[in-house]
Amino acid sequence: xxxxxxxPATVTEADDKMLWIEAxxxxxxxxxxxxxxxxxxxxxxxxxLPVEAERLFLARFKELAAPHSGLGGK
Numbered sequence: 001x002x003x004x005x006x007x008p009a010t011v012t013e014a015d016d017k018m019l020w021i022e023a024x025x026x027x028x029x030x031x032x033x034x035x036x037x038x039x040x041x042x043x044x045x046x047x048x049l050p051v052e053a054e055r056l057f058l059a060r061f062k063e064l065a066a067p068h069s070g071l072g073g074k
Contacts (some may be wrong), residue, residue: 025044048056 021044026047047053
């Protein structure tokens with residue numbers, strides 16, 4: 001995918017936050033060692049339906065990717 005071998009600490013931090021959100025808000029409780037001690041300031045209390053989440057995700061992806069090497073497509 002063209003990513004550098006080392007990822008910035010900000011990427012690891014964002015990944016840990018998303019893991020926490022998914023573990024607590026979408027999957028129920030998970031063992032503490034899986035969550036790695038991260039504590040985002042919010043939880044998902046009213047998740048979107050998958051079809052709506054996909055629609056919003058793809059719209060935003062196309063918006064962000066359009067200026068870069070044609071990844072957004074048409």
